Amino acid sequence: MDSLQIGALGAARITPQALIRPARSVPEAAVVAVAARDRARADAFATRHGVPVVHADYAALVDDPALDAVYVPLPNSLHAEWTVRAIEAGKHVLCEKPFTANAEEAQRVADAAAASDRVVMEAFHYRYHPVVDRALDLLAAGTIGTVRRVEARMCFPLPRRGDIRFRADLAGGATMDAGCYALHCLRTLGPGEPTVVAARARLRASDVDRAMTALLRYPNGATGRMTCSLWSSDVLGVSCVVHGDAGRLRITNYVAPQYWHRLSVRTATRRWHERVAGEASYTHQLRAFTTAALHGGPVLTPASDAVRTMRLIDDVYRHAGLHPR
The missing domain is CATH 3.40.50.720 (NAD(P)-binding Rossmann-like Domain)
Structure with missing residues (x-):
């Protein structure tokens, strides 16, 4: 073929x-x-x-x-x-x-x-762009020490009230559309699979979130925070920050790094910024x-991985007092 x-x-x-x-x-x-x-x-x-x-x-x-x-x-x-x-x-x-x-x-x-x-x-x-692999390599090398906190944001304005992403019957909501990115990033760059411990929603309608904040915990005791919105005072913010006991790593615009991004690392002895070369994430x-389908190449986001992300999304809704979609 x-x-x-x-x-x-x-x-x-x-x-x-x-x-x-x-x-x-x-x-x-x-x-x-x-x-x-x-x-x-x-x-x-x-x-x-x-x-x-x-x-x-x-x-x-x-x-x-x-x-x-x-x-x-x-x-x-x-x-x-x-x-x-x-x-x-x-x-x-x-x-x-x-x-x-x-x-x-x-x-x-x-x-x-x-x-x-x-x-x-x-x-x-985003998971297929080289900037994520670069961040994972730095974390695996212990560049910032043991990870203690991870914060991921995905906030952008969606002013169209009738947009399908605000429709409960179509499984809409900020956590579904924007929060899924932030939660997946928390899973990708964090120290293991997190669990949700608290969440707070701001609503567009009685059952549809326009913004959500969730607190998570990792198996090693590290904490996570997810912030997402489609309409809130957090007008625009797309970043992930990993705090370790020896430094900090930050990716600005992890979702679409082809447009512009910055990978920043700070330790006790050094600070630097990188741009990681690559094509569009898409x-x-x-x-x-195509490589996986035609040649058996690896899949970084298989269906089994999606189940774990959807469980987090469901739990965020439950902790916020809402029903899963």
Whole structure:
């Protein structure tokens, strides 16, 4: 197989950035089909982005025997259903985050993935950028000593009140859309798997959070703090700070480091800043996905990992006095 034939399950706003443009830089990836709830929207998307095939609906795309893989950028509430259907149709799957609406759904998808020989990847694109590996190398080398506290933020303004990310029936909320990044980063750079000890929500509606703060604890006693918002006084903040007993490591803009980022390290004897070279995080992600599907390469964000993140998200909601999505 020369290239992975990919279909986009939905003409979402993220699709050009996450799939169409990266495919131009990844020779082994070919975006060849799209489907949307509105056929006219799918036609317009295909014309604009040069996608040769438009399917009548999601089911037709998933069942297309010419496709090897499916990209799922649907609303959160639909991720589990269509990821499982794609796996059952023999497709590899790149599913947007958050992986599902809740941990129970995530486990169901993970079980389906484990029972197949398909690659199922959660689209935490930041994890595939070299700046994260550089940070992990520095932490593993003991550059800042034993980790005692980790703080991750993902805050940006989303003023559109009617946006689907504020809809409870579509599994929306700040913790789902922004907090998932911060929680995953706390898992990635922290000393083990954390647990939630407290959370406080600010609400857009009675059951939808527009902002959330959560406190976590790691097995070694280290603490974590997650801050996220889609609409709050924390207008913009995307960073992760790891405090050790011998120094501090900070990544500014860990989510989209291709636009601008800074890796800063401070110890008792030295301070320095780095820019870590790399392509767009989405390009690194798509290359990893195609390499895994075609050649058995590693997957850093598999379905089993997504279950752990979704459990944290569910627990954040519970500690904040809200129901999981």
